[in-house]
Amino acid sequence: MALYNKAADILDKVEQKRGAVKTLVYDSKFQNIKQLFALVCETQKYSSVIQEIIDNTKLLKGTKLRINLAKVLVYDLLFGQGLKCGGSWKAMIMKHRSRLQASLARMKVKQKVSCNEDLLPANVRKPEGILLPRYVRVNTLKTNVEDVIDYLKREGFSYQGHANGIQDLSGLRGKAFVSDSDLPNLLVFSTKKTFHDHYLYKNGHIILQDKASCLPAFLLNPPAGSHVIDACAAPGNKTSHLAALMSNKGKLFAFDLDAKRLSTMSTLLLRAGLTCHQLANQDFLKVDPHNAEYKEVKHILLDPSCSGSGMVCLRDGSSELAEEQAQAQEASRLQSLSAFQLRCLTHALQFPQVQRVVYSTCSIHTEENEQVVAACLQQNPNFRLVHLLPDWPERGLSPHTECLRASPTKTLTHGFFVAMFERQANGSQAVNQQILPSPVVVSPDDDALEAEDIQEDPCSPEEEKQNSSAKKRKRNRNRSRKKQRKTE
Numbered sequence: 001m002a003l004y005n006k007a008a009d010i011l012d013k014v015e016q017k018r019g020a021v022k023t024l025v026y027d028s029k030f031q032n033i034k035q036l037f038a039l040v041c042e043t044q045k046y047s048s049v050i051q052e053i054i055d056n057t058k059l060l061k062g063t064k065l066r067i068n069l070a071k072v073l074v075y076d077l078l079f080g081q082g083l084k085c086g087g088s089w090k091a092m093i094m095k096h097r098s099r100l101q102a103s104l105a106r107m108k109v110k111q112k113v114s115c116n117e118d119l120l121p122a123n124v125r126k127p128e129g130i131l132l133p134r135y136v137r138v139n140t141l142k143t144n145v146e147d148v149i150d151y152l153k154r155e156g157f158s159y160q161g162h163a164n165g166i167q168d169l170s171g172l173r174g175k176a177f178v179s180d181s182d183l184p185n186l187l188v189f190s191t192k193k194t195f196h197d198h199y200l201y202k203n204g205h206i207i208l209q210d211k212a213s214c215l216p217a218f219l220l221n222p223p224a225g226s227h228v229i230d231a232c233a234a235p236g237n238k239t240s241h242l243a244a245l246m247s248n249k250g251k252l253f254a255f256d257l258d259a260k261r262l263s264t265m266s267t268l269l270l271r272a273g274l275t276c277h278q279l280a281n282q283d284f285l286k287v288d289p290h291n292a293e294y295k296e297v298k299h300i301l302l303d304p305s306c307s308g309s310g311m312v313c314l315r316d317g318s319s320e321l322a323e324e325q326a327q328a329q330e331a332s333r334l335q336s337l338s339a340f341q342l343r344c345l346t347h348a349l350q351f352p353q354v355q356r357v358v359y360s361t362c363s364i365h366t367e368e369n370e371q372v373v374a375a376c377l378q379q380n381p382n383f384r385l386v387h388l389l390p391d392w393p394e395r396g397l398s399p400h401t402e403c404l405r406a407s408p409t410k411t412l413t414h415g416f417f418v419a420m421f422e423r424q425a426n427g428s429q430a431v432n433q434q435i436l437p438s439p440v441v442v443s444p445d446d447d448a449l450e451a452e453d454i455q456e457d458p459c460s461p462e463e464e465k466q467n468s469s470a471k472k473r474k475r476n477r478n479r480s481r482k483k484q485r486k487t488e
């Protein structure tokens with residue numbers, strides 16, 4: 001019941017204009033911030049629909065249940081995960097379950113719609129472009145991409161070959177899927193595909209990880225046998241990706257401050273088949289760079305806590321609150337996050353043998369991205385930025401165009417930022433070395449986690465059309481590859 005009470009408290013405070021949803025959620029100190037944020041935002045989104053259902057069913061008549069708690073409970077019962085609490089309020093809501101469900105059904109009939117989203121006022125509905133594909137990373141510690149493709153084909157999925165670009169990732173329907181155009185061992189499905197109950201997911205053969213979040217490990221690309229630090233590691237998606245790139249050989253030191261997240265991480269890494277890692281519940285800022293244990297560390301991945309403003313599900317939809325107050329709170333939060341991120345980054349550069357440090361955030365704010373990079377370069381002139389993936393469509397804001405940005409509109413991913421620092425050889429000038437994408441054929445990769453609902457679309461004529469044009473594209477690609485081989 002703690003989750004529901006906290007969510008209701010936050011909705012009360014938002015109505016009293018005591019802060020922005022995001023700030024109130026972070027300040028609540030609730031253990032699962034993401035879950036709380038999602039519940040508050042979704043209840044807010046459905047607020048007018050829920051209010052109508054509560055009114056129609058006279059749910060509050062003769063009870064002391066406060067309106068926002070009722071809204072949160074009704075939200076989870078009708079639109080969310082189903083009530084997961086105990087206690088008297090649950091019993092009361094469950095007593096009215098059939099009436100609540102019937103009231104929702106009547107609303108849909110009246111408005112001639114079949115899905116819940118269509119009940120929302122137009123200005124609240126998700127814009128089409130915000131629906132992201134489902135990205136699935138093949139965990140090469142346990143399997144390989146061909147086997148996963150074969151397995152899925154046997155289950156009726158339809159493999160369309162390698163995507164030629166982002167345009168091929170957006171129109172996937174039903175059981176059609178492709179290999180990603182930029183990253184190896186990444187498969188892309190339609191938005192609606194879910195794999196949480198799938199054998200391959202439950203056994204750690206596939207990991208559900210947004211494409212942008214696969215970039216840091218892919219770009220750092222530590223060789224097998226190397227010593228690597230994942231500085232802020234939990235829940236470990238990037239750790240498992242690093243281990244896969246290292247073929248489980250070498251040493252992967254992973255730190256996190258949060259014991260609970262670390263324990264979840266430990267379970268997930270076990271499932272993903274990692275053996276080269278060493279987890280520590282430790283503040284990365286207090287890890288001594290000169291400790292002999294880290295003397296061979298040449299690669300560091302730093303993905304520190306950030307505002308999460310790039311996460312599509314974490315976008316703050318609350319616009320009616322005291323704007324000025326919310327903005328002031330947000331600015332001060334960004335300032336302290338940015339100071340923390342800079343400290344972590346500078347700390348990472350103190351490891352005596354470190355050659356490359358990749359820095360990433362799932363934030364869209366320049367304070368946490370380019371500004372941190374600029375300050376870090378200024379404080380550490382012996383490091384320079386590496387120009388990443390020249391063909392990537394979204395760059396860091398000028399002048400830091402060596403870095404990458406990602407977004408739902410330009411890269412069909414969550415909002416994300418990646419920078420890579422490289423130690424300059426003594427006295428040498430920065431060479432404009434570029435990181436090129438590795439050939440997207442078949443290469444090693446690995447893991448992640450996530451959640452969604454299973455909804456399978458029937459194979460539509462449109463999908464058939466897509467299948468045949470994908471085949472044509474594949475034929476053309478094969479022809480040009482053959483030509484290229486001949487010229488070589």
Ligand SMILES: C[S@@+](CC[C@H](N)C(=O)[O-])C[C@H]1O[C@@H](n2cnc3c(N)ncnc32)[C@H](O)[C@@H]1O
Nearest residue numbers: 232233235236237238256257258283284303305
């Ligand atoms: C963005 S999350 C990391 C996600 C992770 N890299 C992944 O891909 O699964 C940031 C993590 O940093 C941890 N953290 C925050 N401050 C830290 C510190 N001073 N030292 C180590 N970990 C810290 C948080 O507990 C959180 O788990």
